[in-house]
Amino acid sequence: MKNNIKELIVVEGKDDISAVKNAVEAQVIQTSGLGLEEKTFNIIEKAVNTTGVIILTDPDYAGEKIRRMINERVPGCKNAFIPKKEGTKNGNVGVENASPQAIREAIDNVKVTATAAKAEHTMESIMHLGLLFGEGSKERRQIVGDRLGIGPVNGKQFLNRINSFGISLRELEDAMEDLKKES
Structure with a gap:
């Protein structure tokens, strides 16, 4: 039985959505890479105040840039990280390459930015x-x-x-x- 995650999970692409939904029951939204649109930010902003948001981007430069963009624009998001070795298959790095177990572990070990750290x-x-x-x-x-x-x-x-x-x-x-x- 899959864990039911109440937070909205933010990923980069369609294949990432499939991988996450294969691992957990959750609402998932894609950023379509670095081309974050205003409507996507609006959805994330609304969700951070209602269900919560978990950012689960690829363990690469672009994924980190997307994570940074979202965290700067929408404070209060949680961050889940897949180790690069768990998200790499045939030289391709991404959430879509991670096993369901690796995705569940990343979500279980979510990090929240401490207030007044x-x-x-x-x-x-x-x-x-x-x-x-x-x-x-x-x-x-x-x-x-x-x-x-x-x-x-x-x-x-x-x-x-x-x-x-x-x-x-x-x-x-x-x-x-x-x-x-x-x-």
């Missing part, structure tokens, strides 16, 4: 953890980002996301410990 983390603190600069930092950041459910991002975006989603130092340290155990 306190900047607990700094560039120095994530550098000290080996997640910024140096050999292997990009790979470590991607693995830790996947574990935390915040997606693959560069160092500056990583810092912004862990602070804006209210990820504690303990959560970050636990993800780093899991990474060390696997190495």
